[in-house]
Amino acid sequence: MPVTWSDEVDAILGGDLTCGLACLTPAGGAVVTTVAPIGLRDRELGTVGFTTSLGFGRKLERIKVDPRVALAYHAREHGVGDRATGFVLVQGEARFAPHPDRATLDEIGTHSEPFMGAPKRGRFWDRWLHAYYEDRVLVTVTVTRVVAWPAPNADGECAVFGTPRPEAAAAPQPPPKKGTGPRVDAAKTGERAARLPHLLLAYRDADRYPAIAPVGVIDADAEGVRLRVPTWVPPGGRRAGLLAHSYRAQLVGLESRQNTGWLEVAGDEARYAPHTETGFRAPANKTILLLANGFLARRGLAKARKQGRVAALG
Template sequence: MPVTWSDDVDAIIGGDLTCGLACLTPAGGAVVTSVSPFGIRDRELGTVGFTTSLGFGRKLEHIRDDPRVALAFHAREHGVGDRPDPRFVLVQGEARFDPHPDRATLDEIGTVSEPFMGAPKTGRFWGRWLHAYYEDRVLVTVTVTRVLSWPSSNAEGEPEVFGAPRPEAAAAPQSPPKKGTGPRVDAARIGERAARLPHLLLAYRDADRYPVVAPARVIDADADGVRLRVPAWVPPGGRRAGLLAHSYRAQLVGLESRQNSGWLEVTGTEAHYAPHTEFGFRAPANKTILLLANGFLARRGLAKARKEGRAAALG
């Protein structure tokens, strides 16, 4: 039977402008990035969706290689509907997508995005410039395995569970990477940047091999790593983990995102994070400039994906 969820949870899934997407990596870790769900869901079928572009990032490749994903609905800013509910909602399931959506799907994406993003730019110039951004959109549909809902944004305590029960045993610690567990990039700078952004998410692989996303908070950072405050249910020990710090304004204008992969050591509600890779960007605070930048990045990203054969490999 399809997994369904409560009206309160549905209002959050249907109203948040952005959510955190966690995908699994071949090495047994997880990466987390922000995506736009635009309220796409079907409670009768037990599905939740989001959109992305063939020209942005490698999330579709992660999904192709392992469809198990998690979506963390963690921020109420700039969404639609009544927004005071502070709860943290985590959706876990298996994702699928068509890398070559038909015209009807693209039109549907445009329709559902308007309440969140405003009407799309039209005209000869914008049609050509934003072709890769608008026309190469992909709809990702997640068949839900479980939904977890905590009453507060810090996800403390026991969640309400819809669908499959949570794993009974905590995820076992992982073997350290061959290159060591220490930082490979500037941990102090990464911690300082993450501390000034309002949203911080941590992702790892759970005992049932689904990714989990937890809210986190920076305590301090130095050359040895970033100290974090995490919920008590994050499993103890060491493991590969992803970190996302981000902020955004209405219609995603002024979006800033700082993404890392690295090694996590957890003791109680404190964790030590050693970043191994970093990726980040800051979008312009002006919507016209933002669209110009989106068009350029999408065109460049799509051209690179095609040149490297990654776009063709998706199907």
């Protein structure tokens, strides 16, 4: 039977402008980034969804290798409907068609408008944003489990819909061959993350689905970033991804800082040693943002095609 969920959870799934997406890595870790869910969900079928572009297709490549994903609905600003509190974690298996038909693209456009505004049209914009609008991909997640906490820090009692959560905590992972310590500036990583309002931590759970937890920065130094974590994050060491981000209405002024690294958890605190880092800051002007999105999507799509990554998606 399809997994369904409560009206309160459905309002969050249908209203959030952005959510966190976690995908698994071949080494047993997880990478977490932001995606636009644009209200895509179907309680009768037990599915949720989000959109992305072939020009930004790394997440699609990870999904093709391992379709198990997690989505964290954690930020209420600038969405639609009521500004409910709470944190909702959705876990399931993702699928997508790399070359959607016109009906699917039209559906994406219809769902996007309440969140992103009407698309720019005209001879220039149609050509410039072709890779951004026309090469969009709809990703559908068949839900395995929904976990909802009334508190935004995801601690305390929660409601579970679908498959129960794993009874045993995920076992610690063996350390990487290159060591567990920071490989990029941990103090700077912590400083950047602390000034952004939303922080998410992702790791592989005991049932081999990614899990996402909201976290907060306590302090940071050369040895790592000290985090406050929910008590259900498993103890010990493991590979993990960290995302810090902020955004404005229609995703104007988006800032994102992503890391992969090593996590050591003890109780409700953890030390995170970043191994890699990426990040960007989008312009706070909608026109400039669309110009940048068009450029990045065109460049990313051309590069992906040249490297054969688009063809590999099927």
